[in-house]
Amino acid sequence: MRNYDIVIVGGGPAGLAAAVSARQSGIESIIILERDKELGGILNQCIHNGFGLHTFKEELTGPEYADRFIAQVRELKIEYKLNTMVLDIGQDKTVTAMNREDGMFEIQAKAVILAMGCRERPRGALNIPGYRPAGIYSAGTAQRLVNMEGYMPGREVVILGSGDIGLIMARRMTLEGAKVKVVAELMPYSGGLKRNIVQCLDDYGIPLKLSHTVVDITGKERVEGVTLAQVDEKNKPIPGTEEFYSCDTLLLSVGLIPENEISRGMGVTINPVTSGPKVNESLETNLEGVFACGNVLHVHDLVDFVSEEASAAGRNAAAYVKGTSVADAAPEAEICLNPTAGVRYTVPSTIRRARMEDNLTVRFRVGGVYKNCFVSVYFDDERVIHRKRQVLAPGEMEEVKLTKEQLLQYPKLEQITFKIEEE
Amino acid sequence: MEVRNLICINCPMGCPLTVEMDGDEVVNVSGNTCKRGDTYGRKEVTNPTRIVTSTVKVTGGEADMVSVKTKQDIPKGKIFECVKALKDVEVQAPVHIGDVIVSDVAGTGVDIIATRNVLK
Numbered sequence: 001m002r003n004y005d006i007v008i009v010g011g012g013p014a015g016l017a018a019a020v021s022a023r024q025s026g027i028e029s030i031i032i033l034e035r036d037k038e039l040g041g042i043l044n045q046c047i048h049n050g051f052g053l054h055t056f057k058e059e060l061t062g063p064e065y066a067d068r069f070i071a072q073v074r075e076l077k078i079e080y081k082l083n084t085m086v087l088d089i090g091q092d093k094t095v096t097a098m099n100r101e102d103g104m105f106e107i108q109a110k111a112v113i114l115a116m117g118c119r120e121r122p123r124g125a126l127n128i129p130g131y132r133p134a135g136i137y138s139a140g141t142a143q144r145l146v147n148m149e150g151y152m153p154g155r156e157v158v159i160l161g162s163g164d165i166g167l168i169m170a171r172r173m174t175l176e177g178a179k180v181k182v183v184a185e186l187m188p189y190s191g192g193l194k195r196n197i198v199q200c201l202d203d204y205g206i207p208l209k210l211s212h213t214v215v216d217i218t219g220k221e222r223v224e225g226v227t228l229a230q231v232d233e234k235n236k237p238i239p240g241t242e243e244f245y246s247c248d249t250l251l252l253s254v255g256l257i258p259e260n261e262i263s264r265g266m267g268v269t270i271n272p273v274t275s276g277p278k279v280n281e282s283l284e285t286n287l288e289g290v291f292a293c294g295n296v297l298h299v300h301d302l303v304d305f306v307s308e309e310a311s312a313a314g315r316n317a318a319a320y321v322k323g324t325s326v327a328d329a330a331p332e333a334e335i336c337l338n339p340t341a342g343v344r345y346t347v348p349s350t351i352r353r354a355r356m357e358d359n360l361t362v363r364f365r366v367g368g369v370y371k372n373c374f375v376s377v378y379f380d381d382e383r384v385i386h387r388k389r390q391v392l393a394p395g396e397m398e399e400v401k402l403t404k405e406q407l408l409q410y411p412k413l414e415q416i417t418f419k420i421e422e423e
Numbered sequence: 424m425e426v427r428n429l430i431c432i433n434c435p436m437g438c439p440l441t442v443e444m445d446g447d448e449v450v451n452v453s454g455n456t457c458k459r460g461d462t463y464g465r466k467e468v469t470n471p472t473r474i475v476t477s478t479v480k481v482t483g484g485e486a487d488m489v490s491v492k493t494k495q496d497i498p499k500g501k502i503f504e505c506v507k508a509l510k511d512v513e514v515q516a517p518v519h520i521g522d523v524i525v526s527d528v529a530g531t532g533v534d535i536i537a538t539r540n541v542l543k
Contacts, residue, residue: 047490047538049474053434061476063490063539067520147478150488175477175506194430194437199473203499302435390439 005029005321006314007095007109009086009262012041014294015115016069017307021314022113023076027321031107032073032080033097039073039080040066041117043303045144048168050195054304065303089266093289111289111317114263114277115310118295120165121255128160130217133224139165139253146172154249158226159183160214164192164301164395166253171200180204181245184212184228186235189369191255191395193301214250215242223248256299263292273345274298280334281351281360282316283309291317298347298363301397305363312357335413342366342392342420351416353407360402362418366392370420375400378417379410392420424450429467433459440464472496475505476538479524484516484541491524492538497531504529516543 005027008015011034019032038044043051046062053059056068073080084099093109120138137145137153143165145151155178159166162185170180183201188211190197201208209228215237216227230241258276260268269286271278276297277285284291293313294306334350346364370392377385377400385400392398400418407413424445431438436456442464443451452464466472474496478488497505505528514524518541525535 044539047478047492048476049492050435059433059474061490061492061538064520067540147490148486148488150478150480175475175502193435195432195435198430198437199432203473396435396437 001094001106001108003029003108004031005109006031006111006113006317007093007107008032008113008115009089009095010034010041010115010117010294010296011036011039011080011082012115012117012294013043013066013069013303013306014117014296014310014313015041015113016066016073017310018113018115018291018293018314018317019078019080020069020072020076021311022318023078023314025315025318027318030078032078033084033086033095034080034082035085037082039070039082042140045140045147046168047147048172051303054302055307062303069307086262089262089290091267091287110321111291113310113313113317114260114268114285114290114292114296115294115313116259116262116296118256118258118299120252121257123252126160126252126254128214128217130226131220133217133219133222135219135223135248136217136250136252139163139169139251142169142249142251143172146176152176152178153251154178154223154247156181156247157249157251158214158228158245158247159251159253160226161185161252161254162190162192162197162208163253163255164196166251167192167196167200169251169253170206171204174204174206178249180206181247182206182228183208184214185210186213186231187211187394189393189395191253193395194393213237217250218244223250226250256295258296258299260296263296266290268292271345271349274347276347278349279347281348281356282320283313283348284316284320289317289320291320298345298365301395305397305399308361309363315357333414335407336415337362338415338417339364340417340419342368342370343418344394346418351402351407353404356404356407358404360404361399362402363397363399364418365394365397366420367394369393374421374423376419376421377402378419379407379413380415386421427468429464431455431460431463433457433463442468444468471499473499473502475502477506477509479509479512479514481514481516481518481541484518484543486539486541489514489518489524489541490538491535493528493531494534494536497528497533501529501531505531505535509535516541 043062043066051065088096095107098104218225225246229237293310337346429440476492
């Protein structure tokens with residue numbers, strides 16, 4: 001068995017940024033295990049622009065953004081194994097993995113960073129009636145086919161779900177000569193970023209039908225069309241509103257789910273709201289020395305924030321390995337972060353002041369669309385943050401910054417409550 | 424005075440912009456949180472432009488396709504012409520980020536450059 005200080009599972013944006021920051025924090029012995037044949041993860045198929053404005057102050061495409069981090073990983077001579085699947089991690093941080101060269105092998109890690117990313121919600125999770133003909137793809141599969149393999153999945157397209165990948169693919173397929181007839185969204189608001197509605201749908205005159213869903217798929221061998229219907233406030237199709245669209249392709253962009261099979265297997269506690277691990281201020285799970293970052297922790301809209309979060313996980317894992325984090329952590333009650341009144345979850349879920357860095361970004365999502373409201377943060381019963389916001393929507397991740405100094409002023413603090421208030 | 428409400432597309436913040444116009448002249452842009460928003464607002468109502476991204480075939484490399492983009496933004500009306508010009512382009516590996524794949528695409532004066540490395 002080989003020994004490493006830090007094993008990072010996944011070589012996408014989260015794993016890369018975590019590796020770079022762990023090395024910069026002084027850890028020599030690091031290995032990234034990646035199941036694909038190249039580093040970069042999902043960025044490799046996200047050929048559109050809009051990445052990196054926060055991190056690099058310039059607008060990059062996905063592959064360019066990935067390359068910036070891959071170059072750093074190479075420059076820092078961080079070890080990685082491609083085509084390598086992690087099968088299992090024990091509670092003692094023994095990582096079991098396999099690939100074609102080494103066969104099955106084990107690595108003993110001092111710290112583990114989970115950076116496996118997420119997967120798309122499949123058709124099976126949606127209960128759409130109808131046959132199972134060819135021509136139904138998740139938006140990300142279509143993205144990979146078009147952008148990396150060079151295949152067009154179809155010519156006449158209907159998209160269900162207004163997640164960002166679906167919106168991006170509406171534009172991409174249009175540019176490649178397909179006719180995207182409509183994007184249907186079950187909810188009364190879009191699941192994607194506003195900018196993507198503008199530049200992917202509005203620019204090309206593609207209609208977005210909110211509160212609509214697919215109630216039937218026609219075609220036995222190949223999709224021949226889909227029937228959309230409007231839904232009521234309980235998301236039930238309204239009879240008489242059915243409309244048939246002939247098409248040969250149905251793309252699904254109906255949400256992403258963090259991929260936590262390995263985490264669950266090792267006993268990591270999962271937050272049912274995010275489907276990602278519950279973590280403390282160090283992005284550490286309930287298992288000491290096991291950290292999580294990126295889309296495996298909670299699904300992000302923006303890779304820049306993944307990199308930022310993963311850098312923190314890398315620094316914290318390094319501190320754990322060096323023993324510095326343990327040394328100064330006086331036993332003290334954890335502060336609980338309590339999402340309520342419109343706030344669905346927070347990352348992290350708990351804070352230990354002694355181990356917190358000077359600044360801590362708390363990220364969260366809201367459960368509905370809120371206009372002209374306030375994001376409020378209460379330290380126990382005292383409101384300490386009250387920030388006016390024009391619009392809050394579930395499709396856009398929010399953040400609140402807390403400082404260690406601020407928290408130290410409240411030595412008896414037990415709970416921090418996050419809520420959306422009208423005034 | 425004409426007022427147009429836009430969503431800034433420069434970054435995922437998607438700031439809601441209000442552009443005030445006097446005829447063809449932009450008088451004021453508000454709602455933006457950075458300079459890019461101001462520039463976008465002014466451009467969008469006078470000469471809207473976009474960065475275009477696509478892929479072209481590559482032979483003899485570790486991948487079959489290489490992703491590309493316009494080096495600068497091009498007029499919105501030129502997008503389809505630009506993508507069409509890339510349809511039959513085929514390049515030989517190796518390709519490096521920043522390599523010019525097509526120069527002066529669709530008469531825009533803007534080059535198409537590679538956005539990923541494809542080694543032999």
